[in-house]
Each structure stands twice: as C-alpha cells, then as structure tokens.
Amino acid sequence: MTDVETRAVHIRPATDDDWPALWPMLRDNAAAAETYTWDPHIDESAARALWMKQPPGRTVVAVDSDGTVVGSAYTRPNQDGPGAHVANASFLVDPKQSGRGVARALCAHVLDQAKTDGYRAMQFNAVVETNVRAVALWQSFGFETLATVPEAFQHPVHGYVGLRIMYRRL
Amino acid sequence: MTDVETRAVHIRPATDDDWPALWPMLRDNAAAAETYTWDPHIDESAARALWMKQPPGRTVVAVDSDGTVVGSAYTRPNQDGPGAHVANASFLVDPKQSGRGVARALCAHVLDQAKTDGYRAMQFNAVVETNVRAVALWQSFGFETLATVPEAFQHPVHGYVGLRIMYRRL
Numbered sequence: 001m002t003d004v005e006t007r008a009v010h011i012r013p014a015t016d017d018d019w020p021a022l023w024p025m026l027r028d029n030a031a032a033a034e035t036y037t038w039d040p041h042i043d044e045s046a047a048r049a050l051w052m053k054q055p056p057g058r059t060v061v062a063v064d065s066d067g068t069v070v071g072s073a074y075t076r077p078n079q080d081g082p083g084a085h086v087a088n089a090s091f092l093v094d095p096k097q098s099g100r101g102v103a104r105a106l107c108a109h110v111l112d113q114a115k116t117d118g119y120r121a122m123q124f125n126a127v128v129e130t131n132v133r134a135v136a137l138w139q140s141f142g143f144e145t146l147a148t149v150p151e152a153f154q155h156p157v158h159g160y161v162g163l164r165i166m167y168r169r170l
Numbered sequence: 171m172t173d174v175e176t177r178a179v180h181i182r183p184a185t186d187d188d189w190p191a192l193w194p195m196l197r198d199n200a201a202a203a204e205t206y207t208w209d210p211h212i213d214e215s216a217a218r219a220l221w222m223k224q225p226p227g228r229t230v231v232a233v234d235s236d237g238t239v240v241g242s243a244y245t246r247p248n249q250d251g252p253g254a255h256v257a258n259a260s261f262l263v264d265p266k267q268s269g270r271g272v273a274r275a276l277c278a279h280v281l282d283q284a285k286t287d288g289y290r291a292m293q294f295n296a297v298v299e300t301n302v303r304a305v306a307l308w309q310s311f312g313f314e315t316l317a318t319v320p321e322a323f324q325h326p327v328h329g330y331v332g333l334r335i336m337y338r339r340l
C-alpha cells in the first residue's frame with residue numbers, strides 16, 4: 001500500500017469553517033451529474049442548505065492529519081414524524097483522495113452514529129446503478145437493494161439508468 | 171348512488187386563498203399520524219411550505235359546485251437534476267368528503283398533468299401499507315409496488331409497519 005492509502009482520516013462534526021472546502025466538491029459533483037440527483041447548476045446557498053444539516057441532522061467531515069478536509073457525510077431522518085426512525089445519509093469525497101478509503105471510513109462512522117442516535121435502519125433513496133464502486137461499498141456494509149427504480153436517472157454517458165433504493169437495519 | 175357520491179368535483183390550481191381550507195386538513199392528517207410521514211406537530215408555516223409548491227411543482231384543489239375545497243394534491247420532481255423526470259405526488263381529502271371519489275379525481279388529474287408536463291413516470295416514496303384504501307386506489311391506476319421498506323412507519327395503532335414505494339410509467 002502507498003502512503004496515500006494508509007494515511008488515516010479523522011472524522012469530526014462539520015463547522016461553518018469547513019464549507020469553503022466542501023462547496024467545490026459538491027459543486028463539481030453536481031455539475032458532473034453522474035452520481036447524485038442534484039441540480040447541476042445548484043448555487044452555493046442552496047448547496048449549503050442541502051449539505052450543512054441542522055439537528056436532528058448531522059454533517060461530519062473527514063480530515064487528514066494536516067487538517068485538510070478530504071470528504072464529508074450527512075445523516076438525517078429519511079422521513080418526518082412516524083417515519084423519522086429510519087436514517088438517510090449522503091457522502092462526498094474529494095476526487096483527488098479517491099481510493100484511500102475515505103468513503104468507507106465515513107460510512108462506518110455514520111452507521112455507528114446513526115445507531116447511537118436511535119435510528120433503527122438506514123435507507124439510501126437514489127444510488128445510481130452505474131456508480132458500481134458506491135454500490136459495492138454499501139453492499140460491503142450490509143446494505144441490500146430493496147428495488148431499482150427503472151430509468152430514474154438520466155446519466156450524461158449511459159442515458160436513462162436505474163436508481164437503487166438500498167437499506168440496512170442498524 | 172347518493173347525491174354526495176354523484177356530485178362532481180372541479181380541479182383547478184390552488185391559490186393563496188385556498189390555504190385556510192387546506193391547513194386544517196393537513197394539520198389533522200399530520201396529527202393523526204396514520205397515513206403520512208409528516209411531523210404530527212407541524213406548524214402552519216412549515217405546512218404551507220410543504221403543501222403549496224413553487225414551480226416546477228404544482229398544487230391543485232378539488233372544489234365542489236359551490237366552491238368548497240374538498241381536497242388537494244401536489245406534484246413535483248421526485249428528485250432534482252438528473253432525476254427530475256420522475257414525478258412525485260401527494261393527496262389530501264377532507265375526511266367529511268371521503269368515499270365520493272375525490273382522491274380518484276385528483277389522481278386522474280395529476281397523472282394527466284404530469285404526463286403533459288413531460289415527466290416519464292410517477293413515484294410514491296412512502297405509502298403506509300395499512301392505508302389499504304390508498305394502496306388499492308393507486309393500484310387501480312396502474313401503480314405497482316417496487317418494494318416495501320420494512321417497519322419504516324410507526325403507526326399509532328399497528329406499531330411498526332412498512333412503507334410501500336409505488337411506481338408507474340406515464
């Protein structure tokens with residue numbers, strides 16, 4: 001393994017000071033329009049409201065040993081009221097840090113925190129089926145695909161592809 | 171058939187003037203916590219933002235021949251950006267008007283409008299499985315259940331029950 005692969009990341013709650021590092025990641029991911037159902041032209045204030053969750057939601061960042069933000073995740077209730085005991089989560093990783101386990105570390109953290117918070121399960125509503133690395137990662141954490149909504153995502157290269165609804169108990 | 175059952179409803183876009191009739195329906199439905207994943211204590215301003223959709227969303231009302239609002243529905247993109255071609259919809263009917271076909275009339279309208287608007291499919295994310303009348307109604311319109319998220323709804327009488335994800339092409 002290289003140094004990059006073995007460098008550990010630390011995960012902590014996100015603060016307002018983290019936003020300038022997160023905004024380019026979210027903006028570029030939205031513009032690529034390959035992995036999330038975000039407006040490709042989302043503006044910064046909408047992006048900030050989307051990502052920096054208020055309680056009971058949580059937003060965390062993964063930081064390098066030198067404090068550089070290399071990824072982030074949020075959790076929130078997937079539904080309100082009588083559905084608020086199922087969590088939803090979303091993940092962002094700096095593409096330059098891809099392959100060193102940042103998403104895996106974030107997912108492990110988020111699952112632990114969600115269980116501690118009292119959620120009974122976690123549900124992903126829209127995993128793009130061509131995002132095979134993400135699908136494999138969530139499966140490695142025990143997520144199963146409840147259904148694939150056919151042609152629910154318009155991919156810039158692959159055309160209409162399915163969105164997986166993935167789920168695991170906590 | 172009785173007079174009540176045969177009285178037709180007219181469906182038109184909702185206006186600000188309709189909100190005072192809609193708020194008690196939404197409030198009482200949320201408080202009952204049997205059919206929607208809404209905060210049972212939702213306040214009026216949050217409820218209004220939830221129901222009275224801005225474009226590209228649409229909110230309509232079903233009105234009696236005397237102008238009384240007897241139900242309502244909204245449509246919106248179920249996801250943003252590359253997922254915005256699948257519609258979502260939600261329905262409210264005055265419980266005093268139950269059984270006369272208001273929900274059916276609203277659903278027929280919403281499906282037609284969504285197709286006209288260019289959506290390719292409609293998805294319901296959270297149909298409470300014990301709401302058997304709604305499930306049967308959506309099935310009669312050709313919706314199929316893609317999956318049932320287990321125990322995703324805490325019902326005040328039945329305990330943890332599933333949420334059906336229902337879908338049909340347009």
